[in-house]
Each structure stands twice: as C-alpha cells, then as structure tokens.
Amino acid sequence: MKLNIALLPGDGIGPEVVDQAVKVCDAIAKKFNHEINWTKALTGASAIDACGEPYPDETHEVCMAADAVLFGAIGDPKYDNDPKAKVRPEQGLLKMRQKLGLFANVRPTFTFPSLIDNSPLKRERIEGTDLIILRELTGGIYFGERGRKDDGNTAFDTCTYTREEIQRLAKLGFELAMTRGKKLCCVDKANVLESSRLWRETVQAMEKDYPEVTVSYEFVDAVAMRLVQWPNSYDVMITENLFGDILTDEASVISGSMGLMPSASKGVHTSLYEPIHGSYPQAAGKDIANPLATVLSAAMMFEDAFGLKDEAEAIREVVNKSLAAGIVTEDLAGTNKAYKTSEVGNWLAENI
Amino acid sequence: MKLNIALLPGDGIGPEVVDQAVKVCDAIAKKFNHEINWTKALTGASAIDACGEPYPDETHEVCMAADAVLFGAIGDPKYDNDPKAKVRPEQGLLKMRQKLGLFANVRPTFTFPSLIDNSPLKRERIEGTDLIILRELTGGIYFGERGRKDDGNTAFDTCTYTREEIQRLAKLGFELAMTRGKKLCCVDKANVLESSRLWRETVQAMEKDYPEVTVSYEFVDAVAMRLVQWPNSYDVMITENLFGDILTDEASVISGSMGLMPSASKGVHTSLYEPIHGSYPQAAGKDIANPLATVLSAAMMFEDAFGLKDEAEAIREVVNKSLAAGIVTEDLAGTNKAYKTSEVGNWLAENI
Numbered sequence: 001m002k003l004n005i006a007l008l009p010g011d012g013i014g015p016e017v018v019d020q021a022v023k024v025c026d027a028i029a030k031k032f033n034h035e036i037n038w039t040k041a042l043t044g045a046s047a048i049d050a051c052g053e054p055y056p057d058e059t060h061e062v063c064m065a066a067d068a069v070l071f072g073a074i075g076d077p078k079y080d081n082d083p084k085a086k087v088r089p090e091q092g093l094l095k096m097r098q099k100l101g102l103f104a105n106v107r108p109t110f111t112f113p114s115l116i117d118n119s120p121l122k123r124e125r126i127e128g129t130d131l132i133i134l135r136e137l138t139g140g141i142y143f144g145e146r147g148r149k150d151d152g153n154t155a156f157d158t159c160t161y162t163r164e165e166i167q168r169l170a171k172l173g174f175e176l177a178m179t180r181g182k183k184l185c186c187v188d189k190a191n192v193l194e195s196s197r198l199w200r201e202t203v204q205a206m207e208k209d210y211p212e213v214t215v216s217y218e219f220v221d222a223v224a225m226r227l228v229q230w231p232n233s234y235d236v237m238i239t240e241n242l243f244g245d246i247l248t249d250e251a252s253v254i255s256g257s258m259g260l261m262p263s264a265s266k267g268v269h270t271s272l273y274e275p276i277h278g279s280y281p282q283a284a285g286k287d288i289a290n291p292l293a294t295v296l297s298a299a300m301m302f303e304d305a306f307g308l309k310d311e312a313e314a315i316r317e318v319v320n321k322s323l324a325a326g327i328v329t330e331d332l333a334g335t336n337k338a339y340k341t342s343e344v345g346n347w348l349a350e351n352i
Numbered sequence: 353m354k355l356n357i358a359l360l361p362g363d364g365i366g367p368e369v370v371d372q373a374v375k376v377c378d379a380i381a382k383k384f385n386h387e388i389n390w391t392k393a394l395t396g397a398s399a400i401d402a403c404g405e406p407y408p409d410e411t412h413e414v415c416m417a418a419d420a421v422l423f424g425a426i427g428d429p430k431y432d433n434d435p436k437a438k439v440r441p442e443q444g445l446l447k448m449r450q451k452l453g454l455f456a457n458v459r460p461t462f463t464f465p466s467l468i469d470n471s472p473l474k475r476e477r478i479e480g481t482d483l484i485i486l487r488e489l490t491g492g493i494y495f496g497e498r499g500r501k502d503d504g505n506t507a508f509d510t511c512t513y514t515r516e517e518i519q520r521l522a523k524l525g526f527e528l529a530m531t532r533g534k535k536l537c538c539v540d541k542a543n544v545l546e547s548s549r550l551w552r553e554t555v556q557a558m559e560k561d562y563p564e565v566t567v568s569y570e571f572v573d574a575v576a577m578r579l580v581q582w583p584n585s586y587d588v589m590i591t592e593n594l595f596g597d598i599l600t601d602e603a604s605v606i607s608g609s610m611g612l613m614p615s616a617s618k619g620v621h622t623s624l625y626e627p628i629h630g631s632y633p634q635a636a637g638k639d640i641a642n643p644l645a646t647v648l649s650a651a652m653m654f655e656d657a658f659g660l661k662d663e664a665e666a667i668r669e670v671v672n673k674s675l676a677a678g679i680v681t682e683d684l685a686g687t688n689k690a691y692k693t694s695e696v697g698n699w700l701a702e703n704i
C-alpha cells in the first residue's frame with residue numbers, strides 16, 4: 001500500500017519523538033511491504049519563527065494532500081511569557097483543528113501492568129482501567145463569539161452547539177462502544193446549560209439505533225470525581241470541547257503512563273495522530289524524551305487511518321517488548337539504566 | 353452574643369445531619385454563653401412538595417433576616433428522572449445563590465491523618481494537602497443568556513464576567529492567602545477564553561497590592577491534572593463558576609474524607625454554610641449518614657460569620673476526639689462498631 005503521511009514535528013521535544021516514530025513506521029513498511037511517503041511541514045513556534053504564522057497555508061496544503069497526519073507537540077515558553085505576543089503557537093492548533101475539520105479527539109486511557117505503580121492512584125483503583133474519551137474538538141466555547149464590552153470591563157464567550165455537531169460525535173461514540181464494552185457515558189451539565197440539554201436530548205434520540213449500548217448521562221462535576229475514584233467503571237465517554245479538555249487531561253494522569261498515551265483526532269478532511277504530552281521545552285534537544293506515546297499514536301494511525309490492524313499490533317507488541325526488556329527512557333527507568341530517545345527508537349525499529 | 357441562624361435542612365439526609373449540627377451548636381452556645389435563635393425554612397424538593405417552588409419567598413425572607421444560614425443538602429431522584437419536571441430542586445440552589453448574592457464559594461480540602469488511607473490516592477501524594485478553592489458563584493455561564501435557535505436545533509450559553517465580579521472574588525483570595533501559605537493560583541483558560549483573559553488581567557493588576565503573595569496562573573486542564581498528582585502543592589485557588597464546579601468536586605474526593613468536608617458561601621446579604629456532600633436519598637431517614645461535614649460547616653460559621661474562633665476550635669476538637677475514639681458512622685467505621693447519625697450528634701454535644 002502507498003501511504004502519504006504529513007509529518008508535523010512541531011516544537012520542543014516534538015521533532016525528537018517524531019523521529020523515532022518515523023523509524024518505527026519505516027520498519028513496519030519494510031516488513032509489511034508498504035511504501036510511505038513522508039512530507040514534513042512546520043507548525044507552532046517553529047512556524048512562527050519561520051514565517052510569523054503557527055499554522056501556515058503551506059502546512060495546511062500538505063495536510064490536505066496527505067492520507068493522515070503525524071504530529072509531535074507545540075508550545076514554546078518564549079511565547080507564553082510574552083503578554084504582548086500577538087500570535088501564540090496554540091492558535092496554530094485551533095486553526096489546524098478548524099481547517100482540517102478535526103471534530104473528534106479520541107483519547108484512550110489504559111494501563112500498562114508494568115507501570116501501574118507509577119500512578120498517583122492506588123493499584124486497586126486503577127487496575128483494569130480502559131476507557132476512551134471522545135472530545136468534540138471544533139465547536140463549543142472554543143469557537144463561539146467572544147469579546148469585550150463596557151470599555152473592556154466586561155468580557156464574554158459563547159458556547160454554541162448544533163444538533164448535527166452533536167450527532168456526528170455521538171455516532172462515533174456509539175460505534176466505538178459497540179466494538180468494546182457497549183457502555184456509553186454522555187458527560188454534560190444539563191442541569192444548568194442549554195447546550196448540554198441539546199446534547200442530552202440528541203443522544204437520547206439516538207439510543208434506539210444502538211439498542212445494545214447502555215447509555216448513562218452524568219454531570220461533568222460528578223465525572224471529575226468518579227474518574228479519580230473508579231476510573232475502571234467507564235468504557236466510552238462523549239463530551240463537548242471544554243469539558244473534554246479538562247477531563248481528558250485529568251484522565252491522562254491516572255494511569256501513571258502519561259508519557260505513553262496516544263491520541264487521534266478524526267476529521268472531515270483527514271485525521272491526525274499525536275502523543276497527548278506537551279512539548280516539554282526543558283527536555284528539548286537532550287535526547288531524553290520518551291518517544292512511546294508518539295510511536296503508539298503511529299499504531300493508532302495504521303489501524304484507524306489505513307485499516308492496517310496487523311501493522312498496528314506489531315507496533316504495540318514491540319512497545320510492550322521494550323517495556324519488558326527495560327529499553328526505556330529516564331522517566332520510566334527508575335534506578336535501572338536509562339536509554340536515550342534515539343536508542344529506544346532504534347531498538348524498536350530493529351525489533352519490528 | 354445573640355445569634356440568628358436560618359436553618360435550611362433541605363432534602364434526603366439533609367434534615368438528619370442538620371439536626372446533629374444544631375445539637376452541637378446549642379451545646380456550644382450553652383458553654384460559651386450565647387443565645388441561638390434558629391428559624392427553620394424549606395428548600396429543594398421538600399419546598400416544591402409544599403408550595404411548588406424550590407426557594408420560596410418566605411425562605412428568602414428568613415435568610416435575609418438571619419446573621420447566617422446553615423444548610424443541609426437538596427436533591428430528590430423523583431425530580432431527576434422526570435424529564436417533564438418543570439421545576440427542579442437544584443433551581444432553588446441557583447436562585448438562592450443569586451438572591452442572597454452568595455458570590456464566593458469557599459471549599460477547603462484537607463486531610464484527617466486517621467482517614468488518609470481512605471483516599472483513592474497514595475498516602476505520599478495526599479499527605480499534607482491543605483488547599484482552599486474559592487469558586488465564583490453568581491456569575492459566568494451559570495447566569496448568562498442562553499437559549500435555542502433554528503427551530504431548537506442550535507443551543508447557546510453565554511459566559512460573562514465583569515472586572516468588579518472578578519475583583520470581589522480575587523480580593524477574598526488574596527486576603528485568605530495572606531492568612532495562610534501566601535500562595536494564590538488563578539485558574540483560567542486564558543489561551544482560549546476572553547473572559548479568562550479578563551480574569552488574568554484583573555488579578556495581575558491586583559498583585560501589587562499584595563506584594564507578599566506569590567501568584568501563579570494555570571490553565572484549568574493543567575490544574576485538573578496537578579490536583580491528582582500533587583494536591584499538596586496548592587494553597588489558595590481562585591476560579592470562575594464552572595471551572596470551580598468541576599475542580600471543587602474533583603478536589604473533594606482526593607482527601608478520602610468527602611463525608612467530612614465543610615463549605616461556606618460568602619454573600620452580599622448573608623453567608624451560608626453547608627456540607628459539600630449531596631442529599632444521598634438512598635440513606636435518607638435511616639439514621640446512618642455522617643453528620644461531621646455539617647458539624648464542621650457550623651464551625652466555619654462560628655469563625656467566619658460571627659468571628660467566634662474559640663467556639664469554632666471547640667467544635668473541631670470534639671470532632672477530632674470522636675474520630676480518635678471511633679464514635680463514627682458506618683462510612684468510617686470499617687470493621688468496627690458503627691454509630692448512628694443521632695448517636696454521633698449526641699456524643700459530640702455531650703463532649704463539648
């Protein structure tokens with residue numbers, strides 16, 4: 001198969017971790033007889049530095065022409081600490097999501113038995129956790145009207161949702177639940193928000209099309225609690241953009257394997273795969289960052305974007321093998337030998 | 353001193369736990385020579401049942417005439433499961449907050465050494481946690497314009513904040529920080545929301561008036577993570593209504609002592625004290641609910657509303673004594689003898 005992949009390394013540790021994923025993908029292509037055509041493009045702070053724009057048109061064209069996008073991370077402290085910065089790397093993210101129509105962010109949280117004791121939660125609380133949060137990514141208060149009034153003394157933001165936007169995300173949620181535990185939890189704040197009431201009523205109307213799926217409706221505040229108390233009670237969750245932002249991040253720390261968690265963003269025009277961790281500027285260029293989340297994001301890409309399940313499985317297997325063999329970066333090495341980012345990537349590629 | 357207290361038992365276990373707090377307050381009054389004048393009034397489902405309105409005008413008058421309000425809990429499943437219910441008990445809460453001008457919800461999270469192992473978090477993560485979240489309670493998306501368009505197919509909610517609303521809350525936060533660890537964290541989503549940018553700029557402008565306070569600005573998604581990872585790194589947090597709703601609930605489960613956590617809501621007209629737990633309808637009328645959160649809310653009331661610090665200390669002491677002596681309800685008893693709600697209340701009152 002011919003695979004056209006846009007490669008967006010981004011900022012900080014992005015380029016380093018993406019490099020390892022490329023090695024692994026190339027090894028997979030060789031083994032399974034595929035041909036990967038990588039096209040690199042700039043995003044984030046590195047794009048601002050190059051052309052003043054965090055998601056340049058050129059990058060957009062590269063993404064539109066590709067079958068899938070592999071993304072590193074963006075963000076740079078030199079823009080965070082400058083209140084006068086007119087363009088911020090994160091704006092590139094939002095623009096990219098909107099222009100590529102990346103409406104569904106898929107965020108799995110699962111545990112690696114060998115890493116479970118890294119969790120801030122007690123073992124018995126986290127064991128068996130395997131949940132996926134589907135976060136709506138192109139609507140809600142992120143993209144609504146906002147501004148100031150009264151000489152700048154009043155600020156407002158608007159959260160808007162249409163029935164179609166909700167249906168599109170909920171459909172993915174129902175379908176995903178059918179392939180898994182058949183439980184779907186719709187997270188909202190329907191006791192206060194009108195947009196949440198539209199979410200709830202839209203999902204309720206879809207229930208009859210998926211009679212095998214057990215649907216629950218929970219308030220976002222209750223979910224924020226239960227995620228810490230009983231994360232393993234969830235299967236698939238669907239929620240709007242801002243709630244999803246908060247809950248996916250909360251969920252990401254409970255497994256103790258944040259450095260390993262992949263994600264996908266499914267879109268109208270293409271889909272994008274990225275590690276959930278940030279650009280960790282402190283670690284950039286040191287060859288110490290953990291590349292596994294990006295490698296596992298590439299596995300998601302093979303499975304979801306190309307329908308290549310065996311290839312995805314082969315990647316997951318070699319990752320598990322590296323964990324078992326202790327071929328890991330310093331964040332996971334404990335008192336054992338820590339390997340460099342590039343060493344882990346080489347080992348994975350050789351052991352495919 | 354003469355203390356006029358409005359007593360709002362509410363629904364579910366509300367009346368039972370409030371009864372115990374009354375016993376304790378009366379014992380305190382006797383010991384310290386105060387005269388408490390209690391005035392009971394209806395709220396929530398019990399008020400809807402009685403007069404069709406979850407926060408009746410009569411109740412509002414009682415609250416306005418009082419020096420402080422002691423509140424139980426509201427909520428009843430018979431209204432939750434009825435999609436056609438026009439009035440819901442929770443609407444009473446929002447109306448009460450608005451009409452009493454309860455603009456600041458004060459939610460401490462701390463640990464009881466003897467209960468620390470009930471936490472879903474590992475001991476070393478939670479030990480030493482002592483944080484307070486100040487949640488803005490009468491603004492934001494809870495009270496903004498909302499509605500439907502396009503034949504009901506589009507729904508919107510508006511989040512609005514004024515500089516004054518933010519200043520009022522932030523002032524409390526700075527002052528509170530001054531009496532504690534002198535650290536203030538402003539939680540927002542200033543990388544996306546205009547209202548958050550107004551929060552940030554308003555708090556930044558206030559920093560110079562509190563030179564001893566170290567202020568940090570963190571995004572709500574990052575805080576949702578760090579609350580689980582390092583809760584003991586926080587001192588005082590200030591945030592807007594919806595973020596506060598989510599984060600206070602998340603924080604409430606980390607201590608392992610949710611059944612003991614008190615809260616206060618400071619208002620323009622009066623202030624209100626209530627346990628953070630809900631109305632637990634399943635336990636209602638069984639004399640098994642833990643009354644300690646309500647008793648500790650009464651301690652907050654003595655200290656904050658009446659400036660009676662010794663009285664507050666005396667309540668906290670007797671609560672610690674009851675925990676040490678194992679005079680506790682079934683949720684805390686483990687394999688030891690469980691006491692009834694009323695037995696715990698009697699023991700506390702007798703040991704004041």
Ligand SMILES: CC(C)[C@H](C(=O)O)[C@@H](O)C(=O)O
Nearest residue numbers: 090091093094245543544573
């Ligand atoms: C950087 C920021 C705008 C972004 C978001 O809030 O969506 C980030 O937190 C994320 O979750 O990808």
Ligand SMILES: CC(C)[C@H](C(=O)O)[C@@H](O)C(=O)O
Nearest residue numbers: 191192221442443445446597
């Ligand atoms: C019942 C609901 C409206 C309320 C809120 O969201 O404020 C509750 O969750 C709370 O935190 O007191």
